[in-house]
Amino acid sequence: MYRRVAIIGGGAASAALLSEILERQHASPVHLDWYTGGGSLGRGIAYGTRSDRHLLNVRAASMSMFVARPRGFLDYAQRGDHSIAGTDFLPRRMYGDYLEAEVRRSLDRAAELGHDVRVIPFAVDAIVPENDGVTVIQGEESTRVDAAVLALGALPPQPLGGVTEAALTSGRYIVDPWRFLASAQPSAEPFDVVLVGMGLTSVDVVLELAELWPKARFTALSRHGLLPEPHLAVSSAPTDDGSDLIESMLAAPDIRTWMRLLREAIRQTPDWRVVIDSLRPHTPSLWRALPREERARFLRHARWAWERARHRMAPQVAEALARLEREGRLVRRRGRMQAVDVKGDALQLELRPKGSAFNEQVTADYVIQTIGLNTDVRRAGHPLVNQLFTNGHITPDALGLGAEGTLEGRLRHGGATWPHFYAIGSMLRGTHWESTAMPEIRQQARNLADQLFGS
Numbered sequence: 001m002y003r004r005v006a007i008i009g010g011g012a013a014s015a016a017l018l019s020e021i022l023e024r025q026h027a028s029p030v031h032l033d034w035y036t037g038g039g040s041l042g043r044g045i046a047y048g049t050r051s052d053r054h055l056l057n058v059r060a061a062s063m064s065m066f067v068a069r070p071r072g073f074l075d076y077a078q079r080g081d082h083s084i085a086g087t088d089f090l091p092r093r094m095y096g097d098y099l100e101a102e103v104r105r106s107l108d109r110a111a112e113l114g115h116d117v118r119v120i121p122f123a124v125d126a127i128v129p130e131n132d133g134v135t136v137i138q139g140e141e142s143t144r145v146d147a148a149v150l151a152l153g154a155l156p157p158q159p160l161g162g163v164t165e166a167a168l169t170s171g172r173y174i175v176d177p178w179r180f181l182a183s184a185q186p187s188a189e190p191f192d193v194v195l196v197g198m199g200l201t202s203v204d205v206v207l208e209l210a211e212l213w214p215k216a217r218f219t220a221l222s223r224h225g226l227l228p229e230p231h232l233a234v235s236s237a238p239t240d241d242g243s244d245l246i247e248s249m250l251a252a253p254d255i256r257t258w259m260r261l262l263r264e265a266i267r268q269t270p271d272w273r274v275v276i277d278s279l280r281p282h283t284p285s286l287w288r289a290l291p292r293e294e295r296a297r298f299l300r301h302a303r304w305a306w307e308r309a310r311h312r313m314a315p316q317v318a319e320a321l322a323r324l325e326r327e328g329r330l331v332r333r334r335g336r337m338q339a340v341d342v343k344g345d346a347l348q349l350e351l352r353p354k355g356s357a358f359n360e361q362v363t364a365d366y367v368i369q370t371i372g373l374n375t376d377v378r379r380a381g382h383p384l385v386n387q388l389f390t391n392g393h394i395t396p397d398a399l400g401l402g403a404e405g406t407l408e409g410r411l412r413h414g415g416a417t418w419p420h421f422y423a424i425g426s427m428l429r430g431t432h433w434e435s436t437a438m439p440e441i442r443q444q445a446r447n448l449a450d451q452l453f454g455s
């Protein structure tokens with residue numbers, strides 16, 4: 001049980017942790033320093049969008065911030081609109097409203113109960129963890145706390161290899177799609193847009209730009225040329241609890257065997273989604289069971305298939321994309337981007353189609369990187385993470401999945417574990433594999449609140 005704790009990050013993971021702590025009964029007042037980095041409380045990138053085209057990819061009934069109140073978000077949404085169902089995929093903007101409302105309620109309650117919560121709307125510059133506490137440095141102020149939690153979300157996207165400096169500075173090669181979308185203006189120009197990567201980020205980008213730029217045409221490029229799978233309008237009921245499958249997987253932790261077991265299980269089930277979803281609560285233990293070479297094999301060969309089956313899109317989003325494909329405005333290509341350079345007023349992309357020995361030149365007005373989350377602390381592009389890495393305060397996960405951490409969320413350094421320095425969310429991908437979505441984050445928030453202030 002700590003006296004003063006710093007929470008660093010202003011997104012959904014911090015919001016979940018802060019509210020989890022402040023919801024509890026405490027024998028004496030708690031002291032929290034919440035460094036939010038600025039911006040709206042709790043929203044972060046995912047829920048900071050103002051576009052109602054950006055939908056949650058998880059059903060409303062599964063998006064509560066709290067493990068103990070599973071209907072939290074659904075109740076909030078239904079208070080505004082009785083017709084909303086738990087199976088709906090609601091706008092992420094509405095989820096941001098919910099997070100912000102819950103956080104403000106927790107802060108008001110904390111003030112009434114005499115807790116000492118400082119909300120500091122700035123980014124932390126540096127952190128010095130030690131064995132008996134942690135020093136947090138922000139601007140001129142250096143604060144000693146008993147424990148600190150990093151909740152920084154995904155790291156800023158970094159440019160892919162092969163992109164020239166001229167392309168990067170042209171304003172036409174977009175490394176950070178979220179920043180680009182936040183300032184994109186309507187246009188009637190017939191832009192040619194290439195998206196590199198075909199996961200959920202590309203889906204958001206296409207839907208938004210197709211509306212803002214009604215004459216634009218989109219080419220989406222990825223190794224396999226496949227978009228995320230759609231959810232069904234109503235989820236199928238599981239036929240069993242999946243325990244036999246999990247047992248068999250744990251007994252033979254190698255990717256080839258797992259693929260075979262999954263294919264067999266899927267053959268016996270009317271809806272393959274049930275099998276994939278049954279793995280969700282067991283993902284951390286399955287991940288831990290895999291030796292490092294097998295994890296690397298998974299990342300090389302099976303990650304793409306897992307991501308598109310596991311992180312699915314809402315049915316109405318799938319329909320909107322299918323419409324764009326039918327209209328010829330969205331074309332999917334299999335292949336790899338090799339290089340991008342400026343050519344006149346546009347960009348020229350060297351594309352290697354799958355199975356071909358030759359590159360093809362493609363001209364585009366914009367090339368947008370939509371390759372998913374950056375969690376590689378060695379290529380962080382984030383001043384605080386760079387400081388922690390350079391000073392040896394965190395150890396990169398060997399496969400680029402965040403920083404080494406324990407199951408309880410304690411960060412590791414040079415083979416040892418910091419006793420009072422923790423992380424939550426994306427930074428712990430190497431520990432849990434699935435560590436970025438709300439259902440996992442709220443569980444981590446609860447466990448961390450137990451660690452910090454007792455259950």
Ligand SMILES: Cc1cc2nc3c(=O)[nH]c(=O)nc-3n(C[C@H](O)[C@H](O)[C@H](O)COP(=O)(O)OP(=O)(O)OC[C@H]3O[C@@H](n4cnc5c(N)ncnc54)[C@H](O)[C@@H]3O)c2cc1C
Pocket residue numbers: 008009010011012013014015035036037038039043044045046047055056057058122123124125151152153154204384424425426436437438439
């Ligand atoms: C576009 C998108 C859509 C998603 N949709 C879903 C969904 O539908 N369902 C779902 O479950 N999950 C979804 N996710 C996963 C999502 O990552 C999590 O749900 C959640 O947003 C993660 O919150 P976070 O707090 O870990 O990170 P973020 O929300 O990214 O927050 C990080 C915070 O850290 C702050 N920060 C950074 N540096 C510093 C510093 N030095 N000092 C202080 N603060 C700092 C930032 O300002 C920010 O507030 C989505 C993710 C994305 C990107």
